[in-house]
Amino acid sequence: MATMDVLSAKFLRSCLHPHAPFLPCPSLPSRRYRQPFSIYCRLSTSSPSSSSAATTSEGDANQDLSALLSDESTTAAPGAGSRTKRPNSGASSIPSGVRLENISKSYKGVTVLKDVSWEVQRGEKVGLVGVNGAGKTTQLRIIAGLEEPDGGNVVKAKENMKIAFLSQEFEVCASRTVREEFLSAFQEEMGVKTRLDQVQAALERATEDMDLMGRLLDELDLLQRQSQDVDLGMVDVKIQKLMPELGFVPEDADRLVASFSGGWKMRMSLGKILLQDPDLLLLDEPTNHVDLDTIEWLESYLKIQDVPMVIISHDRAFLDQCCTKIVETEFGVSKMYKGNYSEYVLAKAIWVETQRAAWEKQQKEIEHTRELISRLGAGASSGRASSEQKKLEKLEKEGLIEKPFQRKQLKIRFPERGRSGRxxxxxxxxxxxxxxxxxxxxxxxxxxxxxxxxxxxxxxxxxxxxxxxxxxxxxxxxxxxxxxxxxxxxxxxxxxxxxxxxxxx
Missing domain, CATH: 3.40.50.300 (P-loop containing nucleotide triphosphate hydrolases)
Incomplete structure (x- = not known):
């Protein structure tokens, strides 16, 4: 329907309903949004001899057309389509990102996490490390809200925080084109676009029912305000800007997802996440099953992103290139180290040596105190022995230094065979x-x-x-x-x- 037709229909509706306010029609969407759409109803012309069937058909059609109308369209005031912002609680003590405080989690009586505390803020990229089963992915799922901790708090910078989770299995649909796959990231925007198409198509068919046309025009007003709120006109612009950054050429837009390798599918999954403009990015083994070129591209791409990130990876070189902090989880307890993976390894080795030296020194002191108590246990020195005994008991109860644990390195030995030929x-x-x-x-x-x-x-x-x-x-x-x-x-x-x-x- 042309703009003049819509304005004429608006004017006609205001004449038919004098008490209805005349609202100026906002600019219609550009033509790329006005593609033909398969509408719910089926309209047909009938001869006088089939008036009964026509009445039923028209009644069904009107009912289907009415289904397009939201409750708000009949009562919406100007600006009612604006997105309502939820207030921030203001209770957060972190300016950006997220903080875990004393998180604990058990499964069927087995404790996985018992004292996990760390944070990630804007510009930081935290690498989670630990042996398999240490609870790394569990921490990501707790942050994402996919699981609830048994104890502790997840403190977020704002209440309605957008958290994106790139899992080990890249979520793409093989039967879509690349452009369709990126469009799937805009669920709210595409929902508004679909309803716009449906309402515009319904308007072109509802030319004889002025009341229904008026209601459809109200719905169109509401949807157009919503399209402005969600920035519908920028969806294509965002995709066209992102595709070359991910390495895609314009011709790839119409290619099927199924025709791309796993590395390119990973780029699509990451692209869909970035199109949602997340406040926090969680990546679980992003380098699995991708080639070296893709890993190098991913390293360079993530390094220039400012969004706070938490990364799980067994690729040491990848963690070296990307991370600004490392959080190690061992026996359910977390410990944070500044720097990348190589700096973490060095800092951990220094900490282990320092801890071991302190532990050995304390053990010698304990042994010396026990010998002293044994020598002073009788006679005039028994009072001093009692005092030393109390000091020893207090130390063993409150101040014992924990012996650092060092995991044994896995050694693989191949069976001996005779010398082969050259x-x-x-x-x-x-x-x-x-x-x-x-x-x-x-x-x-x-x-x-x-x-x-x-x-x-x-x-x-x-x-x-x-x-x-x-x-x-x-x-x-x-x-x-x-x-x-x-x-x-x-x-x-x-x-x-x-x-x-x-x-x-």
Whole structure:
């Protein structure tokens, strides 16, 4: 419907209803939002002979059209579409980010967290470290509100804090295009856009019912105020600005998500989170199953972001590049170290040595006091012995220094085998691919005894396939793969060990 048509309908409605206020119609959305939409109702023309059926059809249509109207559209005053801001409680003692205070959490009687306290503020990137099962992901879930702690407090900088959680499994829909995937980040905005399309389409069909048209126009007013509140016109601008920052080219917008590798899907997941302008970003193993190029891109991208972040990763180099603080969780207790991972390792080693020296000194003092008490236990010195005994009991009750715990390093020992021949593996003129995708074309490789070789490249280039060709689980289409004949026993440690057959691991 053209703008003049809408204004005419408004004027006509005000004439038909003299007591209804005449509200100037705000500017209509741009044409990109006025695409045809499949509306709820089905309108049809009828001949006089089918008036009864037509009446029923029109009644159903009007009922469906009425379903488009919100309760607010009949009573909304100008500006009623504005988003209501919830007041801040003002109780927070942290200017930005979030703070954990004495958090505890147990599962089925097993204590995972018993004294966890740390904070992250704007500009800081905290790395959570600890052994598997130490409670790192549990802390993220508590911050995100996905789990409740048994004790302690989560102090947030503001009441309605937007917390984004990038989990280990990237949440993307393979059947969408890249642009559709980014649009899915704007749920509230897309909801307003959908209703705008529906109401505008309904207006074009409700030309004979002035009362319904007036109500639809009120709804249109309300929705347009809402579209201004949510900044609907900037959605496409934000996506177009972000895509090149994530490494996408304009042509990628219409490509299916399914056509991209895991690394690019991670970029989409991160992009959807950043489009929501979060107050806090939580990342759980963001470098899992992505190639080196993507990890390097992610490092450089996160470093320039000012939003406070909490990162779980077993990639030491990644934590070195990104983090400004490290929080270690051990036996349910957290300890914070300033700096990146390498600085944490050094600081932790110094702390362990200092703690061990203090513990050893105290143990010597305790032993000396016990010997003194034993010598003074009888005769005239018994009073002094009693005094020393009380001091010892107080020390053992209140002031004992805890012996620092050092986890034993895992040592892997491969079984001894006889010396192999000089050539362990030879690949000659290898050709291999899947369907139309060629992975190797006249590839050649020689591996000799004692060499340690890293195979690098983007996801999908054939790294794992090359190992399977060497192992013999895949056969070359052309060329040959030859294992050394003398004392060469291949073994394969796969990413997903559960998939390995009996003796292959």
């Amino acid at each position: 050539t362990v593996l030879a690949i000659n003129n290898l050709k291999f691919g899947f369907g139309d995708k060629i992975l190797f074309n006249n590839a050649n490789l020689i591996v000799e005894r004692g060499e340690k070789i890293a195979i690098i490249g983007p996801n999908g280039c054939g790294k794992s396939t090359l190992l399977k060709l060497a192992l013999g689980t895949e056969k070359p289409q052309e060329g040959e793969v030859i294992l050394g004949e003398h004392n060469v026993l291949p073994n394969y440690f796969e990413q997903n060990q559960i998939l390995l057959p009996g003796r292959s691991s």
